[in-house]
Structure formats: structure tokens, C-alpha cells
Amino acid sequence: xxxxxxxxxxxxENRDFxxxxxxxxxxxxxxxxxxFSENNKALFEIDLDDTNVLNNYVFxxxxxxxxxxxxxxYFEDRLIYKRSKHFDNDGEPRSIHLGIDIWLKAGEPIxxxxxxxxxxxxxxxxxxxxxxxxxxxxLIEGETFYTLYGHLxxxxxxxxxxxxxxxxxxIIAEIGDSNINGGWPPHIHFQVITDMLGNEGDFPGVxxxxxxxxxxxxxxxxxxxxxxxxxx
Numbered sequence: 001x002x003x004x005x006x007x008x009x010x011x012x013e014n015r016d017f018x019x020x021x022x023x024x025x026x027x028x029x030x031x032x033x034x035x036f037s038e039n040n041k042a043l044f045e046i047d048l049d050d051t052n053v054l055n056n057y058v059f060x061x062x063x064x065x066x067x068x069x070x071x072x073x074y075f076e077d078r079l080i081y082k083r084s085k086h087f088d089n090d091g092e093p094r095s096i097h098l099g100i101d102i103w104l105k106a107g108e109p110i111x112x113x114x115x116x117x118x119x120x121x122x123x124x125x126x127x128x129x130x131x132x133x134x135x136x137x138x139l140i141e142g143e144t145f146y147t148l149y150g151h152l153x154x155x156x157x158x159x160x161x162x163x164x165x166x167x168x169x170x171i172i173a174e175i176g177d178s179n180i181n182g183g184w185p186p187h188i189h190f191q192v193i194t195d196m197l198g199n200e201g202d203f204p205g206v207x208x209x210x211x212x213x214x215x216x217x218x219x220x221x222x223x224x225x226x227x228x229x230x231x232x
Contacts (some may be wrong), residue, residue, distance in 0.1 A: 003143070004217045010141050011192075013226040015196055018113040019169045021221055022102060024069045025230040031090035033230050034058070034103065036078045038041045043079050044079065051178050054080070055185040058103050070103030070187070071228050074221055081128070094206040098219040099148070099227060106177035106186040107218055110149055110156075111169055113225050114138055118164040121157040122201025124182070125224055130189060131181035132157040133172050133201055146196055147225070148203055150189035151181035171201045190221045194201030 006135055012179040024030055036043065047053045062070055076097045119137040126130045130150035134157060137146050149156075149172070156173035166172060175186045189205055196203060207215040 001111055004220055007143050007145050007194055008199050008220050017023040021111055030068040031230050032065045032070045034072045036080045037076050038079045048080055050207045051183050058185040073097040073101045092208045094208045096207040098205050099189045100222040101187045101189055103187040106175050108175045109171045110173040112166045112172045115168050116166045118160055119164055120200035121160045124202050127183045129182045131176055136227050148191040151187055152176045154180050190222050192220050194218055
């Protein structure tokens with residue numbers, strides 16, 4: 001069986017084992033699913049280049065909808081990446097989102113949903129990038145895979161050591177603010193990766209459309225771990 005399919009099968013069979021990643025429950029009453037594709041006409045009415053404007057859009061929407069947390073984005077073809085040259089890609093801009101975003105206020109703690117070790121960490125400082133990033137390595141039923149947490153606080157990647165053991169439910173980081181997280185409204189980019197391809201502290205979180213199938217095998221659905229019913 002292809003590695004990615006095997007990992008998908010393992011995660012599906014162990015879904016009851018995974019703990020929360022944030023303090024907010026992903027119940028239907030708490031969750032708002034954001035659409036950042038060109039299908040969302042509201043995005044054409046705001047200045048996506050202005051982080052404060054985008055921040056107001058995200059959190060005013062949650063307030064209006066009376067929801068505690070925003071989620072979404074796995075394999076969404078997104079309009080919002082036009083705001084940063086970071087996503088230019090030799091004539092074919094990257095626009096396919098490879099993880100799930102969890103939109104919460106800065107400072108909220110992030111928990112490891114399963115045991116692992118610290119694989120790597122880095123502050124990816126370019127505008128539009130992850131900012132502080134943490135990657136954990138996991139082993140379940142003989143298969144190794146990785147979880148990536150992007151847009152963290154600077155403290156989240158300080159005093160970290162590669163190989164440190166992480167228990168399920170350990171606080172591993174916190175959400176960063178716009179001044180440090182790559183210039184985005186506060187949120188976590190959560191991604192599940194089957195092969196790091198030699199990368200450390202970083203991995204593409206957005207792919208060009210022409211490479212969609214290639215990255216679909218490398219970056220499987222994070223909702224296998226998050227278990228957000230509204231994203232099924």
C-alpha cells in the first residue's frame with residue numbers, strides 16, 4: 001500500500017486517540033468555516049494587502065456569526081495569497097492550501113494531539129510566510145509522519161531542542177500575533193506531512209495548481225486528526 005494511503009488508514013483507525021489541539025471544542029455551535037477562495041465575493045471588497053483589514057474581516061466575521069473559532073482551507077484554491085510575493089512561483093503562483101487553518105486570538109495555547117518528538121523549528125520571517133514554525137515527528141504502527149504548526153509566537157521556537165519527547169496533550173506552542181507570524185491575522189496553520197523531503201523548520205504550505213496531485217500525497221487531510229465535523 002502506498003505510504004500516504006497507509007497513514008490515512010492508520011489515522012482513521014486511531015481518531016479516538018487524538019487529543020485537542022486548542023482549548024476551543026470543534027463542535028458545530030463553536031465553528032465557522034471560512035472560504036478564502038474567489039468564490040467568496042466579500043474578499044473582493046476588502047484590501048487583502050492590509051493585515052489590519054484582513055484581521056478585522058476574520059474576527060468581525062466570527063463575532064457576527066457568534067462563533068468561537070474559524071477553520072478551513074485544506075486544498076482550497078485561495079485568493080488571499082496574491083497579497084504576498086512569497087507565493088510567486090516562476091510564472092505560476094502558488095494558491096493551493098495544504099493544511100487547515102484554525103483562527104483564534106494570539107496567545108492561545110497549542111497542544112500536541114499525539115505523542116512525538118521535536119523534528120525541527122525555525123522563524124520563517126518573510127512577509128506572508130509562516131513566521132515561527134514547529135514541526136513534530138510521529139510514529140504510529142511503524143509509519144513515520146509529521147505535523148507542522150505555523151504562525152506561532154517567537155517564544156514558541158525558543159529554547160526548543162531537536163529530539164525532545166512530546167506527550168499527547170503537551171502544550172507545545174502558542175498562536176503568534178501579526179507582527180511576528182508572517183503578517184497574518186492570528187491563527188495556526190496545521191499540516192500533516194508524510195515525507196519532509198529533507199526540509200527542516202519549513203515545508204511548503206501552499207502549492208502551485210500544477211503540482212496539486214503531487215502534494216496531495218505528501219500532505220494528507222489534517223482533519224483526520226482535528227475531527228471537525230463541519231469540514232467533512
